[in-house]
Amino acid sequence: MTVSGTAGRRAHAGVNLPALRSHNAALVLDLLRGAGAEGISRLELAERTGLTPQAVSKITARLRERGLVAEAGRQASTGGKPRTVLRLVPDAGHAVGVHVDRDEARAVVVDLDGAVVGERRRPLDLGAGADAVVEAVAREAEELVGEVLGGCPPGSAESLAGVGVALPGPLDHRSGVLHRVTGFPEWDGFPLRDALTRRLGVPVVVDKDTNAAALGLAVAGEGGSFAYLHLGTGLGAGLVIGGSVHRGVRTGAGEFGHQVIQLDGPVCGCGNRGCVEALCLAAVERGEPAEAARVLGAAAANLVGLLDIELVLLGGRTVAAAPEVFVSGVSAVVAARARREGMPDGAVPVRVAPGGERGVAEGAAQLVLAPMFGRGDG
Amino acid sequence: MTVSGTAGRRAHAGVNLPALRSHNAALVLDLLRGAGAEGISRLELAERTGLTPQAVSKITARLRERGLVAEAGRQASTGGKPRTVLRLVPDAGHAVGVHVDRDEARAVVVDLDGAVVGERRRPLDLGAGADAVVEAVAREAEELVGEVLGGCPPGSAESLAGVGVALPGPLDHRSGVLHRVTGFPEWDGFPLRDALTRRLGVPVVVDKDTNAAALGLAVAGEGGSFAYLHLGTGLGAGLVIGGSVHRGVRTGAGEFGHQVIQLDGPVCGCGNRGCVEALCLAAVERGEPAEAARVLGAAAANLVGLLDIELVLLGGRTVAAAPEVFVSGVSAVVAARARREGMPDGAVPVRVAPGGERGVAEGAAQLVLAPMFGRGDG
DNA sequence: CTACTTTCGCAACGCTGTTGCCGAAGTGCA
């Protein structure tokens, strides 16, 4: 049973009736989302939540009144009245997700189901300065919303819940302030979220690209606790624990690339020696993807052992260039480690993350929707 | 706001009124425990929980009826009626904690406050076989309870809530079944919890020694999210996230010692190469504690970056032998890494874990009490 | 057409935290 919650937020942890109500509503919405177009019956919702059927009826009635849920046919009878299938109303809400990368911005609009209903891309120079980038991102979002939603007023059935922005480099998720984006020190300390909120007039959430991707995967149905490892121009991780992104006390968690796995190894750009990122990318440069996979596997196995997660997902351009090599290479190291440490249930599976290049933008949109479905923080 | 909950337990996450009630009660009890002998007023409880003063009054009234809480004086007035101070009734419950090590067993009885009210030690050979060890542990617990509580019947104010057992090596916390305790392969698959429950007739909880120690530290007031690193005959970690022990999906989290930090390094007992444990202990053997600390620091920094915790606590015999060397050595590496990665708030503090040799046994006792205070699983 | 099964909403209920109110118990000043 979860009413969100982590970290030093043990204060203000009291649950009153409104909190209970919104928690259960979010839980039901999350299950409805998970059921997708097939929908789910009231009785199954009751089973899955542990609530009584009557409670589910009341909760879903409220959700139907708010226009978030609708009846959608019925199941086959099992000897009595057939169960009515409920389904999320996809158009009841939308969110924009923007993936700001070093050289381009990709924006999507998703509906409540998570389906992409609009997309745009444009080149973008992260080094062009804060004002220019904020303006570019804002315009991108505005134009896309104009195209897709036709400027529906807030509160309408088709309205916009907010904008999620995912970008590389460390940042403070809670305050929405960037630290130094790797390679672009001029961003250090820039309050991106507030700047965009002022400019756009809707709620804005910012997060690391890896966290957005991980959230997107979690929403798309990946297991309860997993790590998403992204190998592109850099190496980072997004951690999902119990269905929610783990961001840590200062929202800096997932610093995976600068994990040292070779004491006194080659110097990394960060100043340390023997970081996975440096070793792994060097191997890729040398044209030795198998070695890169082995190195990545060692770091992944460290992570698996430390957190006892149930799945490792790989993504990023470098992985996409040779998926089988990376999956089998990483998988082999992880499996070998599990065998040696005597994990009884066998090793943790390693797969390529589904979703492809658009995954980060989709996940960014989910940053906005997450609280509605009870996935706000872990 | 937390009603426990992580991992794949998103099912059965519905919260009804009894669940809400027990959650809030546990929350209040936890705050009362944190206040210790000084106690805490109703209004401060209200502020800290976010509940209204009236709700706190009702909750504490129920707790007083159950004999868990009592009024204990009043605070100085601030111009009006002085606040009444509430306090946990220490004798309202007790728990036994047993620390089973390779060569000895140490048992303690703690009260609701966590204060040790009885202690025993005896030599123990973990290799003597399951029956002998179970019998020895059971008798140790029984005799200690007889001494301290005088055989109070269950349900009495002084009665025993259960027995927590902490021991080295991997095990399944949920089922209470041991995996292969390092060096004692004959334990593999032994259902220790069930055997002890049958023998003792009270609830039994088993966990890794590092998890028990970490829980004990969390209860003793250490921050919301930290790592306890134990360097003794082996090297392990207990992770606390948001006040609760993070055990992971298969309760195997905290596998810190076999984190690889030296690819293709020296062979470790586990079969891998370049594990921190092997490198660190080898340095200790060579009489180079500073190098051991540097190695440990690298691994600790990996962990800090990955999870973004707020504190690192060091413990174990090897650390106790040269505490300053380890604290300064680990601290230096962690701080250097934080500086390079541009964490703005400065580095994570590194300290020696308070509690000393008895900490694991005390933490084991807290395993039993944890659910009562809302710390059951993270 | 009848009997049976199963779903699901209405109504009454118990219990939660909340609100409004008032007595209790202090301080501070005349």
Add this chain to the structure above:
DNA sequence: TGCACTTCGGCAACAGCGTTGCGAAAGTAG
């Protein structure tokens, strides 16, 4: 000493939560 004031904390009424009891609705099976 007395009075005004502040603050705490319990009593009572209340709104809202999920739960229970029950019956109408909507199917299947014979």
